[in-house]
Amino acid sequence: MGPTIVVVAAGEMGAAIGQRLHLRGATVRTSLKGRSAATVARAKAAGLIDVDNDATLVEGADFVLSVMPPGEAKNLARRLAPALTALGKKPVFVDCNAVAPATVKDIATVIAPTGCTFADVGILGGPPPKDGNASPRLYVSGDGARRSLNLKDFGLDMRIVEGGVGEASAVKMGYACLTKGTQAIGMSMILGATRNGVAPIVKDALGDSLPDVLNYVARAMPRMYPKAYRWVAEMEEIAKFLEAYPGASQMLAGAARLYQQIADDFDKRGKDGPIAAIDSFLKS
Secondary structure, eight states, X not given: OXXXXXXXXXXXXXXXXXHHHHHTTOEEEEOOTTOOHHHHHHHHHTTOEEOOOHHHHHTTXXXXXXXXXXGGHHHHHHHHHHHHHTOSSOOEEEEOOOOOHHHHHHHHHHHGGGTOEEEEEEEESOOOOSSSSOOOEEEEESTTHHHHGXXXXXXXXXXXXXXXXXXXXXXXXXXXXXXXXXXXXXXXXHHHHXXXXXXXXXXXXXXXXXXXXXXXXXXHHHHHGGGHHHHHHHXXXXXXXXXXXXXXXXXXXXXXXXXXXXXXXXHHOOTTSHHHHHHHHHHO
16 A cells, blocks of 8 residues: 655646656645635646645645745645644655745744654656656755655655755755746846847847757747746745855846746736747747
């Protein structure tokens, strides 16, 4: 019989991870309280069991995976702490959120009084597909890291980072600083060139000298629009990760504001908004 694993929340990544665990033999629970109809449908399609009471949700669980938008990660830990404290058998609390080392240490402090072992995880890559063996890389550190390696038996690519809580999150921050930071710079280039009427010339020049970068931006940008609202807090976490270097920190804080503009425009899709300018550049 496989383990019982709680995965909260059932967003794109959380539902896909839950589905992979379910398909490999684990019992996977989630909480769909207050979630949209699309999220509910996604969770059910993935084979996740909806439990609307936190005490029942975590009872008998071997692992509790927190896969939240970064700005909500600490609130989930606070919400589940009373239910975790009441348990006799303690699960490993696995924080899989894109947060700075300082933030994940704060989350670990919330969980510590519950008696649960804590694992810090940084996810690199996209959601695991339903078919095949591909998996994002889940870098894990902290006291719960060794136990979390058991998730490899259920289709997740778990990789140990030696050290305590914060080390795996530092890996995630460094990786996302480049990937999502590159997209922010790409957007800035497009918006500036478009506003000044030189977009075709800039695009041709990049095609000649930096075709791989241009192709990356062209592939990634349309997929980013619906995720931009989640990346605001992630950029803020990366800014915190870089606070020892004010110039770098301020640059990523600025990227957060840019992603907020994209998120706002995605809801409205104005013809004169940044998304229209980016789409025009990419299609020209």
